[in-house]
Amino acid sequence: MTMAHSEAGTDLNATALERSARNEQLRLLSLCAPALLLIGIVALAPMGWLSGLSFVGKDGLTFANYERLLHPSYQLTLMSTFQLAFVVTAICLALGYPLAYLTAQMRPRAAGLVLLCVLFPFWTSLLVRTYAWLVILQRKGIVNTWLENLGLIDEPLRLVYNFTGTTIGMVHVMLPFMVLPLYAAMKSISPDYLQAAASLGAPPVKAFWQVFVPQSIPGVIAGLIVVFVLSLGFYVTPALLGGGKVMMWSMQVERAMEVYADWGAASALGVVLLVMTIGVLWLISRLVGIGSLIERD
Amino acid sequence: MTSEAGRGGAASLPITIRRLTKHYGKFTALDHIDLEIKSGEFITLLGPSGSGKTTLLMMLGGFVQPDAGSIRFGDQEVVLLPPHKRGIGMVFQNYALFPHMNVAANLAYPLKLRGCRRDEIADRVAKALELVELAGYGERGVHQLSGGQKQRVALARAIIFEPRILLMDEPLSALDKNLREKMQLEIRRLHDRLGLTSVYVTHDQREALTMSDRIAVLNRGRLVQLDQPRDLYEQPTSRFIADFIGETHCVPVEVREGQALLFGKTLQLDRPLRSTAPAQSLALRPEKLHLLGCDVPPQLNVIEGKLRQHVFQGDSIVSYVTLADGREIAVRRSQGFGERTPEPGDKVRIGIAPRDTIIVPDDEPTAPT
Amino acid sequence: MLRKSATSTQITHLQRLWLYLLCGLVVVFLVAPTLLVVPMSFSSSRFLQFPPPDWSLRWYRAYFNSIEWRDATFISLQVAIWTMLVSTVTGTMAAYGLHYCRLSLRRSVQIALALPMMIPVILIAVGVFMLFAPLGLNNTITGLVLAHSTLAIPLVMISVSAGLRNFDANQEMVARSLGASRIRAFLTVTLPQIANSVVSGALLAFVTSFDEVVISLFVAGGDKATLTRRMFLALRDEIDPTIAAISTLLILFSIVLVGASQFLRPGSKT
Numbered sequence: 050m051t052m053a054h055s056e057a058g059t060d061l062n063a064t065a066l067e068r069s070a071r072n073e074q075l076r077l078l079s080l081c082a083p084a085l086l087l088i089g090i091v092a093l094a095p096m097g098w099l100s101g102l103s104f105v106g107k108d109g110l111t112f113a114n115y116e117r118l119l120h121p122s123y124q125l126t127l128m129s130t131f132q133l134a135f136v137v138t139a140i141c142l143a144l145g146y147p148l149a150y151l152t153a154q155m156r157p158r159a160a161g162l163v164l165l166c167v168l169f170p171f172w173t174s175l176l177v178r179t180y181a182w183l184v185i186l187q188r189k190g191i192v193n194t195w196l197e198n199l200g201l202i203d204e205p206l207r208l209v210y211n212f213t214g215t216t217i218g219m220v221h222v223m224l225p226f227m228v229l230p231l232y233a234a235m236k237s238i239s240p241d242y243l244q245a246a247a248s249l250g251a252p253p254v255k256a257f258w259q260v261f262v263p264q265s266i267p268g269v270i271a272g273l274i275v276v277f278v279l280s281l282g283f284y285v286t287p288a289l290l291g292g293g294k295v296m297m298w299s300m301q302v303e304r305a306m307e308v309y310a311d312w313g314a315a316s317a318l319g320v321v322l323l324v325m326t327i328g329v330l331w332l333i334s335r336l337v338g339i340g341s342l343i344e345r346d
Numbered sequence: 347m348t349s350e351a352g353r354g355g356a357a358s359l360p361i362t363i364r365r366l367t368k369h370y371g372k373f374t375a376l377d378h379i380d381l382e383i384k385s386g387e388f389i390t391l392l393g394p395s396g397s398g399k400t401t402l403l404m405m406l407g408g409f410v411q412p413d414a415g416s417i418r419f420g421d422q423e424v425v426l427l428p429p430h431k432r433g434i435g436m437v438f439q440n441y442a443l444f445p446h447m448n449v450a451a452n453l454a455y456p457l458k459l460r461g462c463r464r465d466e467i468a469d470r471v472a473k474a475l476e477l478v479e480l481a482g483y484g485e486r487g488v489h490q491l492s493g494g495q496k497q498r499v500a501l502a503r504a505i506i507f508e509p510r511i512l513l514m515d516e517p518l519s520a521l522d523k524n525l526r527e528k529m530q531l532e533i534r535r536l537h538d539r540l541g542l543t544s545v546y547v548t549h550d551q552r553e554a555l556t557m558s559d560r561i562a563v564l565n566r567g568r569l570v571q572l573d574q575p576r577d578l579y580e581q582p583t584s585r586f587i588a589d590f591i592g593e594t595h596c597v598p599v600e601v602r603e604g605q606a607l608l609f610g611k612t613l614q615l616d617r618p619l620r621s622t623a624p625a626q627s628l629a630l631r632p633e634k635l636h637l638l639g640c641d642v643p644p645q646l647n648v649i650e651g652k653l654r655q656h657v658f659q660g661d662s663i664v665s666y667v668t669l670a671d672g673r674e675i676a677v678r679r680s681q682g683f684g685e686r687t688p689e690p691g692d693k694v695r696i697g698i699a700p701r702d703t704i705i706v707p708d709d710e711p712t713a714p715t
Numbered sequence: 716m717l718r719k720s721a722t723s724t725q726i727t728h729l730q731r732l733w734l735y736l737l738c739g740l741v742v743v744f745l746v747a748p749t750l751l752v753v754p755m756s757f758s759s760s761r762f763l764q765f766p767p768p769d770w771s772l773r774w775y776r777a778y779f780n781s782i783e784w785r786d787a788t789f790i791s792l793q794v795a796i797w798t799m800l801v802s803t804v805t806g807t808m809a810a811y812g813l814h815y816c817r818l819s820l821r822r823s824v825q826i827a828l829a830l831p832m833m834i835p836v837i838l839i840a841v842g843v844f845m846l847f848a849p850l851g852l853n854n855t856i857t858g859l860v861l862a863h864s865t866l867a868i869p870l871v872m873i874s875v876s877a878g879l880r881n882f883d884a885n886q887e888m889v890a891r892s893l894g895a896s897r898i899r900a901f902l903t904v905t906l907p908q909i910a911n912s913v914v915s916g917a918l919l920a921f922v923t924s925f926d927e928v929v930i931s932l933f934v935a936g937g938d939k940a941t942l943t944r945r946m947f948l949a950l951r952d953e954i955d956p957t958i959a960a961i962s963t964l965l966i967l968f969s970i971v972l973v974g975a976s977q978f979l980r981p982g983s984k985t
Contacts, residue, residue: 060414061365062425069426070411080812081824084805084868092831092865095842102845144741151738165973166742172969172976173749174926176946177962181748183954184755184763191751191765224745253726282835285928289950299837306841306933319838326835409888429891430900436892442885446907455903456893507894 096323103316114317123301130298133212133287134280137219141227141276142269144220149231149268150261153238167228170221179289182218183209186290210292218290223280227272234268235261274333278326298322358543359420359510360385361406366415368401368567375401376412377567383545385420388537390546390554393564394590400515402564403547407513408432419511435504435542437514441496443488449475449499450484456507474502477536494525501533505540512537512544518553530556551591555579563587583620585706588629595675596627597649599705606705609670613647614700621707632678634702637665637688638695646697651675653694667694749966756959763954774960783945784957790935791925791942794856798863798924803917805864806871811901813872814879828872831865836929839865844933854937862930867920874919878912879905915976922972 106113117123152163170178185191186209193205208214238261246256284299291297302322305315361383368376376398383389391399404410406417408429417425424432444452453471462470475481478498483491491499497517504512517533518526534557537544548554554561555575562572563586571578571587582588585596600607601624606615608628619626638648651667654674665677665688677696688694728735751765756774758767778784813825831839843862844853852858882905890900906913931944942961949955 060367061416062423063414065426066411066414073411074816074818077812077816078818078820078824081809081828084809084828084872085824087801087805087861088828088831088865088868091843091846091861092834092839093827095846096834096838098845099838099842144737144744147734148738148741151734163738163742165977166746169746169969169973170749172922172973174943174946174962174965174969175928176926176943176950176958177752177965178749180946180950180954180958180962181752183950184765184959185748185751187763189762189764194765221744221748224741253730278833282837284835284837285947289947299835302837302841303932306844312845315841319841322835323838326833330833407888407892409891428896429888430894430896432892433894434892436889438885438889440883440885442883442889444886444890444904444908455890455895459894459899503889503893513892 099316099319099323102312103320106313114313115321117314118317118321126296126298126301129212129296130281133215133219133295133297134277136216137223137280138273138277140216140220141223142273145224145227145231145272146265146269149228149235152228152232153235164232167225171225175222175285178221179218179286182214182221182290186214186217209290211294212291214290214292215287215295218286219280219283222283222286223276226275226279230271230275231265231268234265234271238264270333270337274330278329281326281329282322298325358386358541360387361511361543361545362416362418363402363406364416364418366402366405366412366417368398368405368410368412374567376405379415379564379567379569381562381569381572383543385543386541388534388544388546388557388559390548390558390561391564392548392551392554392561392590395549396566397564398567399547399549399564403513403515403545406511406545407434407436433509433511435507435509435512437497437500437504437512437517439516439519441500441517441520443491443496443499443503445488447488448484449480449486449488449491452488452499453484453503453506456503460507470506474506477505478502493521494529497521497529498532501536505536505542510543512542514544514546516548517546519548519550526553527556533557555591563590565590580702580704581617582629582704582706585627585629585708588627588704588706593632593676595630595632595673596706597630597669597671597673597675599626599628600624601626601705608647608649613703613705614645615703615705616701619705623707626705626707629704629706630675630698631702632664632676633662634698635675635677636697637667637677637679638697643697646699647703649675649696649698651694651696653688653690653692655690665694667696752959752962752966755956756963758956758959761956763956774956777957778960778964781957783940784942784961786938787940787942787945790856790939794859794863794941795921795925797856797860798867799917799921801860802864802867802871802920803913806868806916806920807875807913809868810872810875810879811905814876829869832869836866836927840930840933843930847934853934854939856939858934859931859939859941860924862934863924863927864920866927866930867923870919870923871913871916874912874916875909878909882909918972918976922969 103114104110104112148163148167152160155163183190187193188205188207190208192208193202196202196206208217242260242264243256246260247253251259282299283297284303287295287297288300288303291300298318299322302315302318305311305318361381363379363381363383366376366379368374379398379402391402393399401410405412405425408424408427412425415425416423419432444455447455450471453474454467457467457470471484472481475484478501480495480498480502483495483499488496488499500517514533518529521529530553533546546554546557555578558575560572560574561578563570563578565586571583573581578587579591582591588594588596597608599613601619601622604619604622606613606619606626606628613628636646638646649669651669654666654668657664657666662678662680665679666674667677668674675696754767755763755765757770757772758764759769759771759773760767809824809828813821813828839862843858847853847858847862850858852861886908887897887900887905890904891897895903926943927941928943928947931941932947935941935944946958946961949958
């Protein structure tokens with residue numbers, strides 16, 4: 050006791066302990082270094098370079114690369130990019146919500162089977178699926194053949210190499226990204242709430258809209274964000290199923306790069322896409338709070 | 347019950363904790379803890395949840411770093427050592443047996459880390475299993491064991507490499523009452539046999555009273571009292587301890603010129619008062635009180651009240667008595683009354699021997715160590 | 716049966732018949748088109764006719780006899796395996812570090828490591844191409860592995876982090892008290908218990924690389940063309956039914972992977 054009192058003013062080992070605690074934390078953080086270096090150098094640093102390059106023309110600093118984007122053809126691309134992203138997101142929600150809703154109510158085994166079906170496209174190559182849609186939707190494809198045999202149409206419908214085909218293909222790609230967060234959110238809603246609502250006299254439809262839907266909103270938002278952001282920058286499906294008639298912003302980037310080898314134009318296009326993506330994320334994070342976006346994983 | 351310090355021999359070490367402090371933001375988890383644990387002693391850290399008892403244990407284990415302070419095992423300062431260099435055995439609340447290994451592999455794990463030879467490992471595993479009465483269970487999977495068996499394997503694993511110190515974090519809280527009481531005695535027996543310095547964390551005061559050589563009671567990050575179980579029970583130094591250990595009813599007393607007054611009457615005391623604060627409490631243990639007949643032995647302190655109710659509890663009868671200020675206290679007797687049983691509503695007198703008349707200050711002083 | 720109530724809100728099965736039909740159709744929509752490729756691959760016709768006029772193995776023969784397709788498959792496998800190794804090791808390290816780190820810097824690192832999932836792949840592809848051009852990494856296996864790893868690391872981290880969250884931290888503490896250093900405790904106690912998450916992360920990494928199209932279009936030219944690059948070009952320029960054969964093989968491959976991932980799901984095995 051007397052010993053302790055004589056040292057009351059000093060904090061034993063405080064400096065050494067603080068240093069050792071900090072070192073331990075830094076050692077833990079340094080485990081991220083390889084991943085951070087790889088992603089930082091290969092994926093993130095070029096984004097900065099891209100931004101810089103977009104302001105460089107033949108004669109030094111210039112806005113020429115951006116001024117060119119004011120051309121009406123780019124405005125059309127911008128429109129169709131957003132249009133496709135909107136339509137795809139809306140259809141995914143309309144199809145994904147009922148599926149997730151029903152699956153969340155199923156017994157575990159049945160739900161597992163449905164989720165397996167939802168995940169199946171996830172695991173199969175995107176190109177395989179795109180090829181399948183070409184087979185199904187083309188002029189002499191299954192859909193047209195069947196419709197003709199049934200006598201519903203006289204001549205083949207144009208289902209692919211246009212906006213319709215692209216939308217169908219994109220919905221197929223994006224639907225799992227919508228269903229999974231919805232399912233996770235709905236699974237965590239306790240059925241007690243609906244029972245309580247029913248016992249209080251709410252008819253089923255009313256209980257659904259007033260009790261269930263509000264609680265599923267976090268899942269809806271997560272699904273909407275993922276699908277919309279992914280759709281905005283998507284390349285493969287529109288490039289193959291659009292048949293050149295659907296021009297997406299990502300395809301303009303690719304064209305500037307591959308066809309014209311114009312790094313400046315490609316950079317400017319890329320920066321605009323990046324800004325659009327970040328803008329959408331920022332807008333949604335302002336609406337629902339950044340926390341809920343990051344805690345998702 | 348008490349094991350003499352040092353009886354554990356060369357294997358065990360004393361622990362000296364000095365000015366150990368830990369803050370989480372504004373929350374003070376531990377506030378300048380000083381504690382000396384003798385070699386071979388079984389000491390229990392007791393306290394309500396959030397008192398800092400587990401934090402203190404984790405610091406001894408090296409899993410939580412204090413902001414400041416010193417921990418010595420014997421002469422060695424260990425506060426900066428990582429857990430694996432401290433040579434401590436540890437038992438966790440959920441046993442933390444490795445599910446991907448069988449019982450024998452769990453026990454062999456610390457020995458393998460120390461580079462023991464294979465035949466030596468087999469030998470020591472067999473011995474350890476015997477020690478915890480699980481001979482022949484080596485090939486069992488961890489999932490095939492009952493709660494009590496898991497507990498024993500966890501214990502065996504913690505001592506198989508002959509650590510100098512054994513730490514236990516509420517190891518029995520997951521067991522049912524009967525098994526828990528059996529294991530309490532078993533752990534204590536094992537401790538006495540091996541003579542390890544043991545630090546045991548629990549929130550169960552009964553468990554602490556049963557098992558420990560000494561009990562350190564923590565509250566809000568501070569060490570409030572450090573004593574042998576009997577002293578802790580019979581001579582609490584604060585209102586907190588009196589309330590926390592055993593069943594207690596507190597009645598306020600007035601303290602004037604070194605005298606304690608209850609409803610204006612001076613109480614006879616065995617010991618001088620600990621504090622001079624004017625408002626303190628009389629801590630009454632039900633089993634130390636006597637319902638009195640007509641004749642009052644002069645050496646007893648007497649409280650008057652009105653009997654409210656008798657409650658039969660099998661091995662005893664508890665009588666609830668309402669005092670003049672409306673407070674209620676309980677009196678426990680193991681037998682019924684001789685001649686006349688007081689009825690509810692009767693005026694009764696309660697006697698307390700001076701040595702059981704405990705006056706505690708209402709505030710919580712830091713423990714004198 | 717149909718009149719029995721389906722949920723606690725007393726709605727009957729009959730009233731929700733439309734829901735069952737809709738969900739059934741959506742599931743068919745998700746699975747059937749892909750499976751349709753299988754019969755197509757056994758067609759004897761050059762044209763995308765369904766049902767095929769006659770059955771044959773000519774497109775499988777075409778695939779296995781083509782040096783280009785075989786080389787491309789080999790390159791893809793090589794790249795996917797290396798990507799899996801690189802991203803599983805670095806991703807698991809990062810997930811572990813972030814799980815136990817308490818510094819405020821942790822949040823920023825977490826966001827930075829998740830960014831490749833949010834940036835459109837086409838931009839990463841363009842960026843990688845520009846970065847690799849002066850370094851001479853375009854059209855090399857190394858370059859592809861590095862680029863694919865940036866996409867795969869976040870997925871490995873998500874999988875491993877989930878495993879760590881379900882893992883009892885006492886396990887590692889007790890191992891350390893028994894004398895294991897932190898790294899040793901991780902390797903002997905933590906890793907075996909989160910193995911399922913690590914392996915499913917690795918599978919995800921493999922698939923991500925093996926199926927990746929856009930980056931490969933930019934940086935996998937010449938003799939380092941991946942399978943997906945060749946398939947993409949074949950689909951864009953003229954539809955070669957060999958793709959149906961390749962697709963069927965890939966579907967078979969995915970079914971094996973899905974099976975593996977199901978088998979490894981946390982909780983399916985103790």
